[in-house]
Amino acid sequence: MINLIWLLMILIGFAFAAVNGNIEVVTQAAFDGAATGVTVCFGLISVLVFWMGMMKMAEDAGLLARIAKLLGPVVGFLFPDVPKNHPxxxxxxxxxxxxxxxxxxxxxxxxxxxxxxxQELNPDKQTASPAMCTLLALNTASITIIPTTLIAIRLNYHSANATEIVGTTLMATIIATLAAIIADRWYRNRALHKPPRIQKSGNPGMKG
Structure with missing residues (x-):
């Protein structure tokens, strides 16, 4: 569905440009955008490789294990229906x-x-479980101490102070995460207290 939406947007854009006689502008913008995308990607590679290496070092040093241990009680509270020792x-x-x-x-x-x-723990394979919804919400609005990708992009565009966003990003992600948790708890409680659906059965026909 997403691919169809993007295709329609592209076709509409080209059609609109052709009607207004600006097709060459769209073509030039497409090539410029592609070139910029490649440049930005190459600029991100070095920074991401560096931080991936740092993460590997942190993992080998046991830092990630300590972070995971600190987060253990929080995760247990957020995912009460997932067994503690489950993968x-x-x-x-x-x-x-x-x-x-x-x-x-x-x-x-x-x-x-x-x-x-x-999904293996999910009793209804056709519907996302509460734990899956919680993970999606937390992953989307995760607290970020070091916004590595944003810093890399700012460095790529020669920002005078690429790390000045650390404080504001941390505050924004904390607020977003709290909002996600509150919404998740509210919807969970709503689902728990929602009365079960009663299927209406048709009245049997009267025999004459």
Whole structure:
């Protein structure tokens, strides 16, 4: 569906440009955007490789394990329906630890594995479980201590002070995470207290 939406937007843009006689502007913008995208990606590689290496060192030094241990009680509270020693807990903790360091690329595989493990615990395979919804909310609005990717982008565009966003990013992600947790708790409680649906059965026909 998303691909269809993007395709329609592109086609509408080209059609609108053709009608207004600006097709060459759209073509030039497309090539300029592609070139800028490649430049930004190459600029991000060095910074991301550096922080991925730092994360590997932190993992080998036991720092991530300590962070996961500190987050253990919090994760247990947020995911009460997930057994403590279930593999999903380990992936959730790894995902949250990576997000704390702003390493979204490293957090994504852990988040996917956590979702797969949570799906195994899900009694209704066609509907996301409360734990899966909680993980999605936390992963989207995760507290970020070091916004690595944003810093890398700012460095790539020659920012005078690329790290000045650390404080505001931390505050924004804290507020976003609290909002996500509050919304998640509210919807969970609402689902628990929601009366079960009563299926109406048709009245049997009267025999004459």
């Amino acid at each position: 999903a807990m380990g992936y959730i903790l790894s995902n949250m630890s990576a997000n704390l360091l702003g390493l979204g690329n490293a957090a994504t595989p852990m988040g996917i594995k956590a979702m797969q493990q949570l």
